[in-house]
Amino acid sequence: MSLEPSPSSSSSPSRWIRVPQRTRLGEPCLKTDPLECVDLLSRARVAFRAGRTIVEVFRLAQLEAVVRMLEEHECDFVDALGRDLHKPRFETVVSELILVKNEALHAINNLKKWMQPQHVERNLSTTLDECLVFSEPLGVVLIVGTWCNPVQTCLVPLVGAIAAGNCAVISPCECTAHTAELLHRLIPFYLDNECFHGIRSGTHVLPEVVELKFDHVFFTGNREEGSRIATAAARTLTPVTLVLGGKNPCYVDQHCDISTTAQRIAWARFHNAGQSLVAPDYILCHTDVQAQLLQALKCCLMQFYGSDPRESRSYGRMVNLEIFNRTRDLLWRSGKVAVGGQVIEAEKYIAPTILTDVAESDPIMHQDIFGPVIPVLTVNNIEEAIAFINKKEKPLCVYAYSTNSKVISRLMSETSSGSFCSNDSILQSLMVALPFGGVGSSGMGSYHGRQSFETFSHRKSCLLRGTRFECVTYLRYPPYEDHNLSLMTWANTLSQRSQGWCQIL
Template sequence: MSVKFKACNSCQRNGRLTCRRTRLGEPCLRTYPLECVDLLRRARAAFKAGHTIKESSRLAQLEAVVQMLEEHECDFVQVLGKDLHKPHFETVMSELILVKNEALYAISNLKKWMQPQQVEKNLSTTLDDCFMVNEPLGVVFIVGGWCSPVQMCLVPLVGAIAAGNCAIINPSECTVNTAELLHRLIPLYLNKECFHVILALKNDLPDIVEQKFDHVFFTGTREDGNRIAQAAARTLTPVTLVLASKNPCYVDQHCDIVTTAQRIAWARFHNAGQSLVAPDYILCNKSVQVRFVQAMKCCLMQFFGPNPKESRSFGRIVNADIFNKTKDILWKSGKVAVGGQAIEAEKYIAPTILTDVVDTDLIMQQDVFGPVLPLLTVQNVDEAIAFINKHEKPLCVYAFSNNSEVISQLMNETSSGSFCSNDCVLQSLIVTLPFGGVGTSGTGSYHGRYSFDTFSHKKSCLLRSLRFECVTYLRYPPYEERTLSLMAWASTLSQRGQGWCQIL
């Protein structure tokens, strides 16, 4: 029997005919900007009441996140399978364990993070107490991406909780099943007044951002990030942006080509190529390219078999729009050396390698969220660096070489959000390393302590006594040259290891 669909009454009243459609008789879960105002009001009231301030409250919420992931692992595997055809292995490793590690690390270090941080003093403040305290910002808005829809929502949430904030989370509309699972589970585990999940379309996000949060954390494309940043600027709301970019990968002639191909293939074709941190294109010389393509053919056969469409280890494109865009880019760029097959009904694109790609090809002009890897020819590492530096700063730069000088040159002479040698993606998974972009690939960073700092205000504090006026009176008028010399001496920091500077 066919299932009838219609727009819900609220959608019809607001003239929104393109919203997520629901089964007849079921409530629409979508959140509208005006509805978000009430959630924001409730979250602000909860924050002002101090529900998130105490260390014990923060620890309880962090432990609840871990509990939610452990008790509903099967549910997360199921919804990510529906949304992205994501294998169980990838869901557990790249989504659930990553978030769990973030929460456990925050639990272990929260007491230390919350302590005041002492700072260096000069002679005039030597008897005072100078320090910074970490204050929560208030109510933060977290907009998750669809590439990794669980961790892109929950890793920032862990930082917001650890820092003592309330939060409103908006999972991506592209991964409907995952979004609705988060919408259902988070109120069951976290404080219902402090933490909310909304289901809004990306076109509504600027209106929601303008409701004035204390911080906005966004993961996604540059185009959407630009709209979010402009909306936040209108209310002077600080933002963290983690944005898609063209991540280059240089493959040197001095490397183990088989191991290199395996590590790049895993990173590029993981989650069917839908990743912000995967290598976007390969730079290598012509002789390396021939060997690299052959090695990639072998490892793709090893990874996914003769027909990747039948492999339980290979995903699908998230929706028809991104499928069609990726397919068009694929067919208008370079020459297909491996793969190239596309089945629209299944949103399937085979792992594909393109050769004879040039900088003006469409695939080099647009962000690609799909299993397509273009190869460009350069003569040497200097030419590769020049090519990288003439483009916008990427989120990640990768380099494969057994020559440490080549690695150091690429690391030191390029600028990017992160750098990794002889592997890919792993630098973005380490809880003790900050992760974020630079320039057009984003602003700000997160993970571990850096998430805590992102969602905290470092308040400068100076605690003085009313005693010792016999010294501080020197700063008062009428001014004299003699007292200026004394005050300059007392107020100037010394060079390291030289003691206090002397009066001339």
């Protein structure tokens, strides 16, 4: 059976929306030249200006196609991520595919409500007018994913871009080459060929791509690359959303369930072999429970990965030798190994590692950790932990483990971060209902659920009024008279007392 739509189907707009044009799987996939990006951007702009993405039925069809793509090619995604990151099937399905499907299904179920104009409270001067905010798509957006979670960091923002009515160009990270290749082939197979495009470009040419002038750039990655992207976008006044890494602190109070705390921290730090933007980066442990926590973490690693994690089917590998060498060097130059520490360069393998006796001046406390290593530092009280966190740049996430609600409240209110989670880790970054993003050096803007729709929309203010009551509005016209000003000032003061604001114009 041919995968190409029939001539009769392409002549019918409604039928064409349901069955977008496709290319065949297996076609050669080459690195995209910047000049090709110009052509893709031009095609997307033509499609956007033609209004293809505006109608609700088109957006729904594309969102449903994303869900279908993930369901029909689950095994392909598992295989690609297995090749790139030695990622277990369980982790791929749970942290990549299900997450994207949840976002798409949530958007499908709420799209009609999101697209409706939002009415604004009226005042004295707009009693007979209609004030509303209309969400309109930005245009053609660029989405740049990262290698840590290459599927979700490309497709979750894409869901928001589609729901908001945009065209999009998606750039998966070249570090995860098999996953990038798969996305590059599947996107034109499932999504509209004029509105949505995948490109394969190295990080060194991404600023050049950004300067082609998109209507929004959504970037997930490290701070250095994010800074270059933001600089390139600024040259063309292109707005950006940046989700960047950071030193995510994890405070462990003396009043906590040590066993559960250790399990949740170990899972968060060592899944995907520690390659995560949102995992705990270091532990600030109360001195009284350090020994208990270390023992509990050791037990968790034995339970999770056995006596030799290298043989475990549940444990991954470093994405490439560059990340491997960087993580190994941080490991060797910082603190003392309490658990793990084994490395095998030929396999890009680093064992789950816990460091103690770490000094604040050690290299591992000054660079983001994208590997299975976690330093444990001690503090004497909650004040010391808060002061330690606040001395550093604002992180993407702050985690706190305690059964004392006052401790949790203090950590949440007295530190600043992109997100906060108590008595667990990472989950706040996966919730459809919670906006997620950075602050300060950990990024700008947010996404997930309704917030993704807002990120890729322009909220246009609209005032719909008639020509009645010119007997009042005439007061604003020249020639300006003191009598008219007095009347307007009186009306404004009167209205402020009852409504809080008013302008008779």
